[in-house]
Amino acid sequence: MPESVLVAAAVGVVAGAVAVGLVVLLRRLVVSSKELGTDAERATYQTLHLASRAAKHLRGGVGEDDAVRASRHLRALLGCDGLAIVDPHGVVALDGDEVLRETAAALAATANAAGKAQVQRRIPLVARGAVGSGGAGGASGTGGRETDAAAAPILVGGRPVGAVVAFASPVRSGLVRATGEVADWVAAQVELGELDASRAALAEAEVRALRAQISPHFIYNSLNAIASFINTDPAQARELVLEFADFTRYSFRRHGEFTTVADELGSIDSYLRLERARFGDRLQVTLQIAPEVLSTVVPFLSIQPLVENAVRHGLEAKEGGGRITIEALDSGAFAEISVEDDGVGFDPETIREVLAGGRGAEHVGLRNVDARLRQVYGDEHGLVVETAIGAGTLVRMRVPKGQPRPEASAPAGRVTPSVE
Template identity: 35%
Template structure:
């Protein structure tokens, strides 16, 4: 409103001046047309030049409104927004995504230096310097303890520390080139694990908001790295638990079978003993979480050959394996427990015995491997099946046979074996796998497993 009043006053003054000059001060007075033309030209010139003449030039002049503090705040805000966009664009490539290690810290510091416009960047854990890039690297040495009191305060207090002079920085080296800094803590949850420091070799401090935003984003990557580490540890623990759950009853039964054949059929007993050693060697020494299907297939065949030596004609086995599946990779120790359940809870409880079938296919279009284990045994109680499909677990870890690798028993146990397998599959694949159990009308049990190709 004030600007409009000023402009209107200026226009009025122009026309008053034009009237006085053209009509009063000159003799004879000018004609009306030249007078109006002169007034119009001067009015247009003032209106067009009004923004620069009365309010200052556009652009940098606008930044002067409100003084130096407004200019600096605006600049810091723009730099922070630009830096966050740059780091967000880096995404998963941020090295700290792999954890707070010296190598990851060094690469992160090098990545952040141009983003943060700092003379020096430091990343520390709670005690030592993990990375330092820029002036002062001669005494802020990687692997050594933190040289500034400000970094120690930021970690101990768990909040950002702003330093505006060399005395506040508290560097142990008197002639350190660094004079100002913003140091923000790095945290995993509520636990401070390190710090991010941005230093300047001049009195002007780095933009605080930008440094805090970067520290927050790096903390998020550290949390994700921690979650990955815990997930890997949990997966290893489940695999170790699965190895430890090899059914002692299976071992005792096979050893009894071997002992009974040692006198009458020594060659067969020796062959069974070799197969048993191969079975346990694979189960215990298999490294990693994946193996070629061909290896798992051999492991399953070894197990079933041992069971056939015990059950004789009561146990029949049928294989339907697509050759393309043999080179695909599947989770280790996943198929054998399902086959063991078919033998133990399907065929063993059926007086006349039955047949266990293993079928495997690969679908290159959906890039999945499908495995089916089925039997024509006694089947499964509907209540037990319902509990399994709901993911419930009853009686896990008892002293009976269901506490072993098996987990689908008709005795009412969901079993730690199936739960262990399911948890491992969830860890490895998330929701990209499918495990279903059904009981056909003709009897028996069918377990279908579908996993993505790796």
């Protein structure tokens, strides 16, 4: 066979292989395109993706450094040439040409003063002091071109907290409306950030209230008990001082809204040792703890106040004292924790009012624990209280053994507390 024929055959084989490869590639592209959905579905996905990427950078407010990162995603979302987020002080987070910074601040001030979107036309893209397209002042090689801008105020609670400024050439009515919608969305993210900060402040205030409840009553009684042993039993007095130090160190620590069941029980042990020094044989304690629940994460000071409530309001008023039973049991995905006393008990209606926020400062520990459990885990995880006058009190909580939801917000509506 002539050599030319062999070469032609080889070329034909290669051409056929390339053709087959192209067909396979095109088929894959078509299949991949179908998997991504329609054009509208892909556009929706892209919009939501960019919005979610920007959201995490806006919770701290529009004046934070993260606003620069948010501006990049919002620029892509609007499809504009440049985008600026301006805070109330005129500080600009800009994604675009630096020569637009001053214009963005001025236009944002106008939009905030008017309380509605503003449009400015024919903005020169040359910095002040520039000579030609490359002079001093950094015109970035724009060559004296012009652009338009649309600015919309970011309104939180009716007050302007900044503005979104979009640059394009030209700015059409669709971009003006879209900029306004983006400004409203940014306002919603700022409000959520403020809500997070308020929730954190509320949680800290609740813990401070619990500490205030512990401080005056318990510290006074503990120091009196320690003083009573100084002369009669110095070794016992020293032990009680150490227990007092451990308890107060834990109760007044300044870090963390959460702790473990093991740490709470350690603090409770110190507390009960001090109370037994005061009560003597009048205070009996029974513990039933499953090792599996010791590492369960719970809100800080969520079990100890229940024990203190049992001592102060259940047993102190009972002649002859009584017994407190503390249980922490494993129940699959949950830890079942209960504190029971055989003290004087309460009128169930009184406890219901306490958990609903009434009855002043009495039982503040019980109320705050219930509120924090509902905030972190949901209303279905609030305290359950079984009590009756003369029949003692049982307080139960059911806590997920997984990590809590610190990002959970306080419930919009409060359900009726469970009191039996």
